[in-house]
Structure formats: structure tokens, C-alpha cells
Amino acid sequence: xxxxxxxxxxxxxxxxxxxELGPDSASVLAGHTVRVLDAGQSRVWAAxxxxxxxxxxxxxxxxxxARAVGQPADAVLGELxxxxxxxxxxxxxxxxxxxxxxxxxxxEGWGNTPQEPTVFRYGLGGTELVRLPRVLYDAVSLAARWPxxxxxxxxxxxxxxxxxxxxxxxxxxxxxLRWLVGALPRLCSASVVALHPAGEV
Amino acid sequence: MTAPAAGxxxxxxxxxxxxALVPAAGxxxxxxxxxxxxxxxxxADGPEFEVWSLAHGxxxxxxxxxxxxxxxxxxxxxxxxxxxERLLAGLAGxxxxxxxxxxxxxxxxxxxxxxxxxxxxxxxxSGNCGLGLVGSPxxxxxxxxxxxxxxxxxxxxxxxAAAGFLAEAAGADPDPEPAETDPDRVLTDVVGWLHxxxxxxxxxxxxxxxxxxxx
Numbered sequence: 001x002x003x004x005x006x007x008x009x010x011x012x013x014x015x016x017x018x019x020e021l022g023p024d025s026a027s028v029l030a031g032h033t034v035r036v037l038d039a040g041q042s043r044v045w046a047a048x049x050x051x052x053x054x055x056x057x058x059x060x061x062x063x064x065x066a067r068a069v070g071q072p073a074d075a076v077l078g079e080l081x082x083x084x085x086x087x088x089x090x091x092x093x094x095x096x097x098x099x100x101x102x103x104x105x106x107x108e109g110w111g112n113t114p115q116e117p118t119v120f121r122y123g124l125g126g127t128e129l130v131r132l133p134r135v136l137y138d139a140v141s142l143a144a145r146w147p148x149x150x151x152x153x154x155x156x157x158x159x160x161x162x163x164x165x166x167x168x169x170x171x172x173x174x175x176x177l178r179w180l181v182g183a184l185p186r187l188c189s190a191s192v193v194a195l196h197p198a199g200e201v
Numbered sequence: 202m203t204a205p206a207a208g209x210x211x212x213x214x215x216x217x218x219x220x221a222l223v224p225a226a227g228x229x230x231x232x233x234x235x236x237x238x239x240x241x242x243x244x245a246d247g248p249e250f251e252v253w254s255l256a257h258g259x260x261x262x263x264x265x266x267x268x269x270x271x272x273x274x275x276x277x278x279x280x281x282x283x284x285x286e287r288l289l290a291g292l293a294g295x296x297x298x299x300x301x302x303x304x305x306x307x308x309x310x311x312x313x314x315x316x317x318x319x320x321x322x323x324x325x326x327s328g329n330c331g332l333g334l335v336g337s338p339x340x341x342x343x344x345x346x347x348x349x350x351x352x353x354x355x356x357x358x359x360x361x362a363a364a365g366f367l368a369e370a371a372g373a374d375p376d377p378e379p380a381e382t383d384p385d386r387v388l389t390d391v392v393g394w395l396h397x398x399x400x401x402x403x404x405x406x407x408x409x410x411x412x413x414x415x416x
Contacts, residue, residue: 018335019352020321027321032356046335106318107334108402111220111234114227120220124319124333124402125340141219145239191320191334201316201355 008077008088011059013184014048015101016085017194028085031200035083043069044076048086050185052130057182059091084197094181095174098149103193104201109141122192129190132183135160135170139180140193148198153177209269210300212289213395214256215313216242217405237296238408244297248280252288256298258396260341268396270300296408306392307385310360315395317355317404321348332403341401346381347394351403354391359409364388 016030026042028035037045047068050060066073080086089097107129110121120137122130132140139156146152154173161171169175187193219234219241232243233250244250255276258268266272270289274282292298301309322331322339330348331339343351346367354363364387371381380386398404 017317018320019317020323020330020348021335022323027352029352029355034353034356104316105217106320108318109218109220112223113221114223114229117223117226117228129334137220141217142236142241145236 008062008081008086009059010061011089011091011185012048012062012065012077013060013087013089013097013101013195014045014085014188015087015195015197016045017104017106017196030084031197033084035085037085041076041080044073045080045085047073048077048080050189052186052190054185054189056186057091057178059089060185089181091178091182094177095150098153098177098181100198101149101195102147102152102198102201103140103143103149103195105140105192106194107192109137130187130192133167135165135167135176136180136183139176140187144201149180150177153180209271211267211269211303211392212256212273213299213301213309213406214253214399215297215299215406215408217316217407221246235297242295242297248284249288249292251280252277252285253292253297256292258400260400263396263400267303299406301392303389303392306388307361310364310388310392312359312409313406314357314359314409315354315363315404316407317351319403321352332398332401341397341403343394343397346390347397350391350394351398358411360391361388364391367391
């Protein structure tokens with residue numbers, strides 16, 4: 001009997017980190033597991049990361065993935081979901097997905113500068129990859145200290161309240177989580193972070 | 202690679218760099234944040250941060266010369282050698298660098314683990330393997346063995362376990378190289394590879410999970 005897969009969405013998030021990219025395959029490490037993807041799967045997995053230009057807070061949908069690869073992607077997204085390399089997420093209510101995920105940075109955290117003290121940057125070599133407010137920068141940099149993203153955002157909110165951080169969104173764990181998850185299509189597609197299963201990094 | 206100077210320990214930086222911290226527009230850099238396990242340290246801007254940065258190695262030398270304390274003193278030309286030694290001792294005391302006897306790395310390797318940064322770009326025309334951002338040229342090419350370590354070491358709780366796995370995997374080859382199947386020799390190799398990766402931010406060293414995790 002075939003059990004229908006639950007629909008992914010409204011947004012999708014790619015899970016895992018590209019350990020090896022070959023001409024016809026990719027090895028993806030997600031937490032404690034290495035998966036080898038064929039060319040079609042690796043294209044869809046790459047497209048599931050999002051886009052650096054995607055508006056923050058708006059879900060990166062299966063339709064966006066299909067548009068990025070130029071063909072229907074639902075079937076492959078379903079395969080990737082079964083492998084644990086794609087998860088569905090609602091950026092307006094990201095808690096359930098966030099409890100199963102954590103993240104690690106993939107680029108260099110550069111911090112801020114005297115010229116732009118409110119802008120914190122991630123980059124690589126001489127190339128700036130993303131500019132973030134401090135609250136999001138710290139969330140990206142430190143989330144892996146906690147067991148999962150939801151717990152991380154609540155822990156960071158507690159720290160922000162006790163430190164008197166002057167950003168109201170940083171004081172509420174759920175609000176911070178929505179902000180962070182809403183930024184993931186931009187952060188993942190720019191190779192600034194990779195998502196992993198919670199408890200496996 | 203030539204052997205380290207007699208008595209000079211390898212210098213390995215520990216921690217995830219979180220960048221410079223400037224408190225306000227036009228103000229001086231207050232310091233540089235580095236996370237080790239659950240602790241975030243602030244390194245003073247200037248010689249202390251410079252020594253920690255130089256502990257990562259430099260791309261033109263990594264893999265060619267051992268990155269020991271003598272080499273670091275040579276690289277930190279603007280800092281008095283005695284000051285470099287003092288700063289290194291202070292950083293080591295805070296767990297921000299490890300001073301490792303290359304002939305006996307087991308203690309260090311059992312207390313530290315590896316996190317990879319960047320992405321794996323696979324085999325290049327040179328026969329080596331590329332590390333960098335997917336969609337961009339590699340920022341560094343490393344040997345297939347170094348690449349294997351880089352891609353798999355994040356799976357393991359510490360460097361010893363990673364080296365043990367690599368040795369076991371090499372033993373499963375049809376025609377194994379004896380040096381690649383001996384866990385102790387592989388561990389020595391692993392420690393010798395670290396600067397090849399650290400010098401281009403292809404990863405960072407942290408304390409092993411149960412030694413410094415918030416969990």
C-alpha cells in the first residue's frame with residue numbers, strides 16, 4: 001500500500017551540507033548521516049536552499065524550487081523529504097520544524113566595523129556574502145550551542161532581555177525564531193549556513 | 202613537510218571566530234569574539250588577536266612548513282618574540298590555542314573536534330579536491346586524504362575518532378597502504394593537515410562535545 005506523503009510547505013528548507021559535489025552526484029552530510037544524491041536530486045536539493053534575493057519572511061515554496069530547476073520538482077522534493085534532506089516549514093509558525101533542526105555557519109563571521117556598527121557581516125576571503133543586524137548575526141553564529149533552533153531562539157531571547165538589547169524582536173523567542181526562519185532562504189542559498197537535524201552536530 | 206624545530210610545539214587555534222565587535226559608530230574595535238564550546242571569549246584587538254589569527258597558518262606556507270611556535274614567531278614580525286610567547290601561553294591557558302607535541306598528539310586529539318566550513322567541490326583537474334563556495338572556484342585544493350578528513354570529521358566527537366574511522370576505511374581498500382591503516386599514524390597525519398584547512402577558514406577546532414557543550 002502506498003501511503004501518500006504529506007504536502008511540503010508552504011515553505012521548504014534544505015537540510016544538510018554539501019560535502020562533495022561531483023558532475024553527476026553530490027554527497028550531502030546531514031547530522032550523522034551521509035547521503036549520495038543523483039544529478040536530479042542534487043539539483044533540486046540545491047534549489048531548495050532558496051535564493052539570495054528572496055524577500056525575508058516569505059516562504060520558499062515548492063513552486064519556487066520548480067521554477068529554479070525549470071521543471072516540476074514535487075516528486076524529487078518528496079524523495080528528499082524521505083531522506084531527511086528537505087523539510088516543510090511555515091515561516092509564520094516555524095516552531096514544529098525548528099524543533100527538529102539546528103544550524104551551523106559555513107562562512108566566516110566578520111562582525112561589524114566602525115563605519116557600519118549596526119551591520120554584521122558573513123563572508124569568505126574578500127567576498128561579503130550577507131549583511132545582518134546583530135540579533136540575527138548572533139543567532140546564526142550561536143544557534144548550535146542549543147539543542148535545536150526553537151530552544152536556541154528562546155535562549156538567545158533570554159540573553160537579549162538580560163543584556164538589555166535594544167531590539168524588541170530579540171526579546172521574544174518565537175518572534176526571533178520567525179525572523180531567523182524567514183531569513184533562511186537567503187542565508188542558506190548564500191552558503192552562510194547549513195541546517196542539520198537537531199542534536200546531531 | 203619538514204619536521205618541527207626541536208622542542209617547538211605545533212600551534213593550533215581553537216574556536217569559532219565570531220568577528221570584530223565595534224560598540225558604536227567611529228569607535229575602536231572592542232575586541233574579537235571567539236566561541237569555544239559554550240563560552241564566548243573576547244580577544245583584544247592588536248597583538249593578542251593577531252597571534253590567534255596567525256595560529257591558523259598562512260595559505261602560502263600551510264602544508265609546506267610545520268606551523269609551530271617558532272614559525273609563528275617568525276610570522277608575527279611586528280611583535281616582540283617574547284611577547285608572542287607570552288600571548289601564546291595566555292591563549293593556551295584560556296583554551297584558545299592548543300600547543301601540541303607533533304610526536305604525541307593523542308591528548309589534544311581526544312579533547313578536540315572538527316567543524317567544517319565552506320563546501321566540497323569534488324575532484325579538480327589537478328587530481329586534488331576543491332573546497333569553496335558551491336558555484337565559485339575553489340579557495341583551496343587539498344589532497345584526497347585531506348578532503349576525506351574534512352568531509353567526514355564533523356561526524357565524529359573528536360579528532361581521534363575521526364582518525365580511527367579513516368584508518369579503518371583505508372583498511373577496507375583492496376590494496377591498502379599500511380601507513381593509512383594505522384590509527385596512530387593517521388592521527389599524526391590528521392594533525393599535520395589541520396593548518397592546510399584552517400588557513401583558509403575551511404573549518405574550526407572546538408573542544409569535544411561533552412567537554413564544552415551547553416547540552
